[in-house]
Every structure is written in structure tokens, then in C-alpha cells.
Amino acid sequence: MNKPKIVVLGSGYGGIITTKKLEKLLKSGEADVTLINKHSYHYITTQLHKTSAGTAQDNKIALPIAELINNEKINFKKATVSSLNFDDKQVLLENDETVEYDYLLVALGFQVETFGIPGIEDHAFKIRSFRSSKAIYHHIENQFSKYQEDHDPARLTFAVAGAGFTGVEMVGELVENLKNLAEKHDVPYEKVQIINIEASPNLLPGFALDAVKYTTELFKTMGVKLMTSTKILECTENYVKVDSGEIATKTLIWSCGVRGHQLFEEAGLETIRGKMKVDKFLRIPNLEDVYCIGDNAHFMVDEKTALPPTAQVAMQQGPVCAENIVATMRGTELKEFEYNHKGSVASISDYYAVGKVGNFVIKGKFAALMKQVVEAKYLFALGGPGLVFKQTLGLNPLGF
Ligand code: FAD
Ligand code: NAD
Incomplete structure (x- = not known):
């Protein structure tokens, strides 16, 4: 049979x-x-914002599938x-x-989800896969090199569309790495602007008010320009059209839903x-x-x-x-x-996070630590303690 x-x-x-x-x-x-x-690798979708901003090594995000499954029991087809x-x-x-x-x-x-908004499909950058996230990072880095040639301020304006969990996490990673990229390319960081555009009156719509307040304040401290109650209507290669006007930018990272x-x-x-x-x-x-x-x-x-x-x-x-x-x-x-x-926790760079566990809002460095524990638990489910050591500490006690 x-x-x-x-x-x-x-x-x-x-x-x-x-x-x-x-x-x-x-x-x-x-x-x-x-x-x-x-693809022949499993990518950790929950960390693609790090790949997009260049804050994670590729081998921490994309893991060969052949190393995660029992190849004698499973036939893998790429x-x-x-x-x-x-x-x-x-x-x-x-x-x-x-x-x-x-x-x-x-x-x-x-x-x-693009909601059929003109230009999003062709001009906005999407955090969809490991490849699309790498493409975002290459584009960002390219803006710094090109700025040296044409000094167009639109190159240094990085807009993130949507301030749901993905948008907020993406902004956090940009804050973490754009300073390094500016330094690497000898561009004054004061010229760099990170904008987060959100249609709702608050970031993290629907989430605990305390968490919303904390994140809004943190963005202020980080120098992020938060534009709430602002709907994106169109995107071109050179600007984003919102209901209050146009923003000159060559980078719109789209995180407005799935x-x-x-x-x-x-x-x-x-x-x-x-x-x-x-x-x-x-x-x-x-x-x-x-x-x-x-x-x-x-x-x-x-x-x-x-x-x-x-x-x-x-x-x-x-x-x-x-x-x-x-x-x-x-x-x-x-x-x-x-x-x-x-519970739900959104990271805001490697150093801060905000979330809700049960009825408790957690924030700051403690929440960031919780988020890292959740990530380690996933690695454990995937490949046991060996994978956790390998991915988090760079150790490889099992020798694979
Ligand atoms: P996926 O993990 O997306 O996997 C789908 C797989 O199918 C991929 O490997 C893809 O390559 C493959 N595939 C797609 N199309 C084809 C095709 N035509 N042929 C062959 N293969 C195909 N959720 C949380 O709970 N916590 C978080 O902290 C969190 N953070 C996130 C951060 C970001 C930046 C993003 C984008 C999402 C985050 N999410 C988070 C949501 C979470 O990542 C998704 O809900 C989760 O990945 C869904 O798992 P899945 O198996 O359905 O799909
Ligand atoms: P989302 O739907 O949660 O948020 C999209 C945001 O974009 C909303 O705030 C919406 O108001 C805004 N928006 C939509 N259209 C707009 C427009 N035209 N102009 C301006 N703003 C607009 O989508 P998401 O953040 O990509 O999250 C998708 C799923 O992944 C959710 O279930 C989320 O919980 C999950 N996720 C979880 C985590 C986490 O747990 N840490 C992280 C990322 C994503």
C-alpha cells in the first residue's frame, strides 16, 4: 500500500x-x-526589521532549513x-x-497590504522576507553614499509608514543604526531625519495607553518625528504624499498591515x-x-x-x-x-521595549530583556539548547 x-x-x-x-x-x-x-533557509520573520536596518548579522536571521529538520524523515524541496x-x-x-x-x-x-494606494507597490520598501529586508538595508546605505555626490536632503529623510508594532520596531532599529551609517559615510547625523507616519491619532493604536505614552516620549528623546493623524495617500521615488502635504524622501518603509x-x-x-x-x-x-x-x-x-x-x-x-x-x-x-x-512586546532597538503581559504594561530595559527571552525560547523550540547557544552567544557546543 x-x-x-x-x-x-x-x-x-x-x-x-x-x-x-x-x-x-x-x-x-x-x-x-x-x-x-x-528558500533553502528559514528566516525569523519577527526580526526582519533588524535585517532591514542592518542591526543583525544575516546568520542570526536566516537559518539553513537542512540544519533544522531531520533530513531522513522529511523531504525538503526548495x-x-x-x-x-x-x-x-x-x-x-x-x-x-x-x-x-x-x-x-x-x-x-x-x-x-497596500490598500491600492498609488505608488506603494512600486516605490515603497516592504519588510516581507529576508531578501526584501536586505534590499531595504542596501537602499538605505546607498542613500548615504549618494548623498556625498548630490547633497539631496531627501536622501537622508527616512520615513516609516504605520506605527503599529512593525513600524515602531522598524523605527527603533533605524535609530540604533543610522548614526553608525552616518559616521561610516562621513555625513553629519544632524542632517538625518527619521519620520514615523501614522493615520491614527496615536502610535500603537488600540494598545495600552501607558505603553503609547512611553513610546511617544521615547521617540521624542530619540529625535524621531512622529506624525500621527496623518494618512499616506501616494508614494513616488522622490516624495510621499500625505493628507497635509508632501514629504521629500527617497525611502518609505511600508509597515501598514498585512x-x-x-x-x-x-x-x-x-x-x-x-x-x-x-x-x-x-x-x-x-x-x-x-x-x-x-x-x-x-x-x-x-x-x-x-x-x-x-x-x-x-x-x-x-x-x-x-x-x-x-x-x-x-x-x-x-x-x-x-x-x-x-502577552505582546515590541522592541524599540536592542535596548528598549514596550509591551503588555496579562494586565501589566512593561517597558524599558526590562521589557527589552523579556523580548530577548521570547526570542531565545523560539530558538529553543527550533533547535534545542545548541541552537540557542549558537545564535545568541556565538557558541557551538554541539558542533553543528
Ligand atoms: P511566515 O513566518 O511569514 O512564513 C511563511 C513562509 O512561506 C516563508 O518562509 C516564505 O518564504 C514562504 N513562502 C511564501 N510564499 C511562498 C510560495 N509561494 N512558495 C513557497 N514558499 C513560500 N509576531 C509575534 O508574535 N511577535 C513578534 O515579535 C513579531 N514581530 C514581527 C516583526 C516583523 C518585522 C514582522 C514583519 C512580523 C512580526 N510578527 C511578530 C508577525 C509574525 O512574524 C508572523 O505572524 C509570523 O511570521 C507568521 O508565521 P507564518 O508561518 O504564518 O508565516
Ligand atoms: P498593523 O495593522 O498592526 O499596523 C499598521 C498601522 O499602519 C496601523 O497603525 C494603521 O493605522 C497604519 N496605517 C494603515 N494605513 C495607513 C496609511 N495609509 N497611512 C498611515 N498609516 C496607515 O500592522 P503591522 O504593524 O505590520 O503588524 C502586523 C501583525 O504583526 C500584527 O498582528 C502585529 O501584532 C504583528 N506584529 C507583532 C509584533 C510583536 O509582537 N512585537 C511586531 C510586529 C508585528
Whole structure:
């Protein structure tokens, strides 16, 4: 009898954690597991703002997938998924290959929401992937070199669109590194301006007021120009148009929100901003051998509330999803997914952070430390103590 084929699409937070759990749950020879991802590395999406600002070494953010999985149990395929054919249970790849599945997990992550605003697609810089984040950093560094040639002040004006968690974290990293870049390129730092543009009346809209106040004050101290109640209407190569006028800049880093993946709509399914509605077992209704988690999934915790697109959600869904795939295969009982919110913390450079854990707002250096602990816990889940030592201290006690 042919072995069941389990196919996992995407090796981000959700995909890799599910795959690692499948490694543990499946008996030898029980199923063929294939993990498909665009790149041969897993990037730590939650730290892409650091790559974008040049504050993290590449090998801390992009980790070879082959070193994270058991290559004897998992067949890894580096390929881009181009379409999904749920009727014939097939995944089509950009290289024209077709992969058949019995059980499928779609965990391809978010796409950037542009709201159709003119020029965002072509001229704004997006923190989407490791590559797109590297492109942001190269562009920023290039502005400093070009400034030496043309002295155009627009080159030294760095605008971040949106002051949600991503925007605030991006601003923090720019504050940390632009001073170094100015020094490296012999440009007076006083000429550099960091602007954060937010449509809502406050940064971190909807977050605890105490955290909002703290971050606003910190931005002031850091010399960041915060423009709240300001909506971006257009972006060109040379300026950003907002409702109060134009800002001359060659750098708009877009962090105004995310949506699900276009592949569902292209497959003819109905989505909610590109996300697939999933049931309490993380399956797509009416396609019960297809699971969907992380930023691709629209999971309702109650009648009114859907879970946000966070790594915390994807990481908690992964193990339940793996258990349910195996249970579906074995014909045993499925487990309901229950989300346990552990708090939210936004870093503002390596030295400050702000967040809320339970009913408590945490801020400053303590919060920054908490954030680093959360990051280390993720590394532990990925590769045990060896990976934590290797990534955080540069030590490699296990010799891999
Ligand atoms: P992802 O982690 O995005 O992984 C998707 C994977 O699919 C990627 O490897 C991608 O290359 C691959 N892929 C995409 N398309 C294709 C294709 N067509 N073919 C093949 N492969 C493909 N959340 C938190 O909880 N805490 C945080 O501190 C936090 N910080 C963040 C900071 C930033 C800068 C950003 C951008 C997000 C942050 N988030 C945070 C949100 C979090 O990163 C996401 O919710 C999380 O990554 C979702 O996991 P995922 O598995 O759904 O997708
Ligand atoms: P978001 O939707 O949370 O924030 C986008 C911000 O952009 C909003 O404040 C919105 O008012 C603003 N905006 C939208 N259109 C605008 C316009 N035209 N002009 C000016 N401002 C505009 O998106 P995000 O910050 O990218 O976060 C996406 C998800 O990732 C969220 O679920 C977030 O919680 C998660 N995340 C978490 C962390 C963390 O936990 N540390 C860090 C980053 C992201």
C-alpha cells in the first residue's frame, strides 16, 4: 500500500514548527512528509526589521532549513508554490513540477497590504522576507553614499509608514543604526531625519495607553518625528504624499498591515482579506484534508474575534495542526485548537521595549530583556539548547 503523502507549504513559524512536531509523532515509514519553501533557509520573520536596518548579522536571521529538520524523515524541496488544485489534491510549483498530497498544510505567511494606494507597490520598501529586508538595508546605505555626490536632503529623510508594532520596531532599529551609517559615510547625523507616519491619532493604536505614552516620549528623546493623524495617500521615488502635504524622501518603509495569501483566491476560494477561514481543528471547511495556520488562517476565538497574524499564534497552532494531521491519517480523535495569549512586546532597538503581559504594561530595559527571552525560547523550540547557544552567544557546543 502507498504511504500517505503529507505536504507542508511554507517553512516560516507555522510550517517549521508543524514539521518538527510531525517528525516526532510519525512512526518510521508511516507517511512521506514533504516540506516546500521558496528558500533553502528559514528566516525569523519577527526580526526582519533588524535585517532591514542592518542591526543583525544575516546568520542570526536566516537559518539553513537542512540544519533544522531531520533530513531522513522529511523531504525538503526548495521551490515556489504557484497554484493550489484542491480538486485533484495537487500543488503546482513555479518549476512546473506537480506535487500530489493526501494531507496538506498551507502556511505560506502574509502578503503586504497596500490598500491600492498609488505608488506603494512600486516605490515603497516592504519588510516581507529576508531578501526584501536586505534590499531595504542596501537602499538605505546607498542613500548615504549618494548623498556625498548630490547633497539631496531627501536622501537622508527616512520615513516609516504605520506605527503599529512593525513600524515602531522598524523605527527603533533605524535609530540604533543610522548614526553608525552616518559616521561610516562621513555625513553629519544632524542632517538625518527619521519620520514615523501614522493615520491614527496615536502610535500603537488600540494598545495600552501607558505603553503609547512611553513610546511617544521615547521617540521624542530619540529625535524621531512622529506624525500621527496623518494618512499616506501616494508614494513616488522622490516624495510621499500625505493628507497635509508632501514629504521629500527617497525611502518609505511600508509597515501598514498585512493580508493572507493570493493563492487561495486564485484557487477560487472565498477569503477574508486573503485569509482562509478555518474550523476549530485548523482545517479549511469542506476541504477536510487541508489544514491552514499562521498568517494564512482566519481563526475565530469567539463569534466576534479572529486571532491576529502573529508568530505567537502560528507557533501555538503548529503542534496542534501536526497532531490533527496524524489523527486524521490514523482515524483517531482530533484536538481543538485553544489559543493562550502570553502577552505582546515590541522592541524599540536592542535596548528598549514596550509591551503588555496579562494586565501589566512593561517597558524599558526590562521589557527589552523579556523580548530577548521570547526570542531565545523560539530558538529553543527550533533547535534545542545548541541552537540557542549558537545564535545568541556565538557558541557551538554541539558542533553543528
Ligand atoms: P511566515 O513566518 O511569514 O512564513 C511563511 C513562509 O512561506 C516563508 O518562509 C516564505 O518564504 C514562504 N513562502 C511564501 N510564499 C511562498 C510560495 N509561494 N512558495 C513557497 N514558499 C513560500 N509576531 C509575534 O508574535 N511577535 C513578534 O515579535 C513579531 N514581530 C514581527 C516583526 C516583523 C518585522 C514582522 C514583519 C512580523 C512580526 N510578527 C511578530 C508577525 C509574525 O512574524 C508572523 O505572524 C509570523 O511570521 C507568521 O508565521 P507564518 O508561518 O504564518 O508565516
Ligand atoms: P498593523 O495593522 O498592526 O499596523 C499598521 C498601522 O499602519 C496601523 O497603525 C494603521 O493605522 C497604519 N496605517 C494603515 N494605513 C495607513 C496609511 N495609509 N497611512 C498611515 N498609516 C496607515 O500592522 P503591522 O504593524 O505590520 O503588524 C502586523 C501583525 O504583526 C500584527 O498582528 C502585529 O501584532 C504583528 N506584529 C507583532 C509584533 C510583536 O509582537 N512585537 C511586531 C510586529 C508585528
